[in-house]
Amino acid sequence: MSNKLAAWDVQEADFPSTGTLFDQLKFLLRYAVLAPSGPNTQPWKLSIKDNEVSLIADFARSLPSLDPTNRTMYLSHGCLLANILIAAEHFGFGYDVKCLPDGPSGNRSASIKFNKMASEPRFPNLFQEITKRHTNRKPYESRAIEAEKLEKLKSCVDRQGFRLDIITDDEGKNTMADILARSQKIQLGNKEMRKELANWIRPNTSNAKDGLPGYSFGYSDFESYLGKFIFGTFDMSSSRARVETANMIAAPAVAILSTDSDDRLTWIKAGILFETLFLKATGLNVMFDLFSQPVAIPELRQEMSQRLNAKYPQLLIRMGYAQPSKHTPRRLVEEVLIP
Numbered sequence: 258m259s260n261k262l263a264a265w266d267v268q269e270a271d272f273p274s275t276g277t278l279f280d281q282l283k284f285l286l287r288y289a290v291l292a293p294s295g296p297n298t299q300p301w302k303l304s305i306k307d308n309e310v311s312l313i314a315d316f317a318r319s320l321p322s323l324d325p326t327n328r329t330m331y332l333s334h335g336c337l338l339a340n341i342l343i344a345a346e347h348f349g350f351g352y353d354v355k356c357l358p359d360g361p362s363g364n365r366s367a368s369i370k371f372n373k374m375a376s377e378p379r380f381p382n383l384f385q386e387i388t389k390r391h392t393n394r395k396p397y398e399s400r401a402i403e404a405e406k407l408e409k410l411k412s413c414v415d416r417q418g419f420r421l422d423i424i425t426d427d428e429g430k431n432t433m434a435d436i437l438a439r440s441q442k443i444q445l446g447n448k449e450m451r452k453e454l455a456n457w458i459r460p461n462t463s464n465a466k467d468g469l470p471g472y473s474f475g476y477s478d479f480e481s482y483l484g485k486f487i488f489g490t491f492d493m494s495s496s497r498a499r500v501e502t503a504n505m506i507a508a509p510a511v512a513i514l515s516t517d518s519d520d521r522l523t524w525i526k527a528g529i530l531f532e533t534l535f536l537k538a539t540g541l542n543v544m545f546d547l548f549s550q551p552v553a554i555p556e557l558r559q560e561m562s563q564r565l566n567a568k569y570p571q572l573l574i575r576m577g578y579a580q581p582s583k584h585t586p587r588r589l590v591e592e593v594l595i596p
């Protein structure tokens with residue numbers, strides 16, 4: 258496995274059952290860092306002090322133009338938190354979690370105090386899915402996703418204040434595809450936003466352990482080599498929008514995760530539910546492609562909200578069947594752990 262993908266090579270059998278508590282918590286974090294983040298910025302730092310793990314916002318990895326409120330950063334932190342807790346339950350830990358333990362403007366998004374008394378699991382058993390989960394940007398097969406699978410997916414998010422709308426009809430998919438196309442045109446047509454995104458696009462051969470290698474968009478090594486320059490320099494919005502719109506219309510289902518409020522705590526909680534949903538879909542062989550662009554543009558978010566009669570859409574998801582894609586790079590725990 259290449260160095261930039263080494264983080265994915267984590268084996269359950271290597272859990273240090275006779276090691277120190279520090280070693281065991283550090284091992285749990287190997288599952289945490291596999292969480293998704295848009296566009297693989299991995300905007301987190303982690304610390305371990307005695308029995309407490311802290312999840313800290315890394316604002317040096319924020320996206321001031323694309324994500325000025327850090328909404329997607331906190332959604333990603335929620336995903337990371339879900340991975341830690343699912344792994345903790347798997348290895349028999351009990352825990353007490355506090356989100357935003359230093360208040361809403363503190364840098365810590367969560368602190369988790371672990372103990373050795375396994376309590377009633379709060380998550381479905383999705384441990385094996387953590388190392389298999391990935392975003393899949395390929396076109397999806399047209400075959401429908403079975404109704405019982407859609408029900409299982411909906412139930413992952415079904416909590417007071419959170420909801421998942423799944424759209425399978427052509428009219429609904431067309432509407433979301435149109436909103437997505439307009440968001441692409443606005444974002445990629447804006448030089449500032451385009452440059453910010455280009456900073457995270459990597460040639461396939463790059464050794465970087467973050468960002469998006471061209472292969473995740475289906476680009477060859479040569480295309481990916483030029484990709485960053487072309488993407489950052491020219492307005493590619495029409496061609497990108499055409500591909501993504503067509504993929505969305507052809508997919509069997511489109512889903513939208515929405516919430517009743519829109520603040521840091523809600524984003525973290527939505528991230529936890531979203532990662533649970535993503536892992537569940539992985540276990541059902543249903544692929545996900547994610548879009549935060551329409552939500553970042555207030556007038557388009559408003560359109561989505563009216564169409565769904567939902568207060569705050571958070572993430573647009575294309576769903577369907579396809580052959581698995583390759584993982585994207587990750588930094589190792591040692592690279593995100595601070596004293």
Ligand SMILES: Cc1cc2nc3c(=O)[nH]c(=O)nc-3n(C[C@H](O)[C@H](O)[C@H](O)COP(=O)(O)O)c2cc1C
Pocket residue numbers: 291292293294295296297329330332333336390391392393468469547548549550584585
């Ligand atoms: C909150 C959030 C927002 C995301 N938004 C987008 C997006 O707008 N467009 C996109 O192509 N991918 C998006 N992604 C997917 C990430 O790019 C992807 O998770 C990351 O590159 C890591 O790859 P992996 O999911 O295959 O591990 C998003 C992911 C998260 C967690």
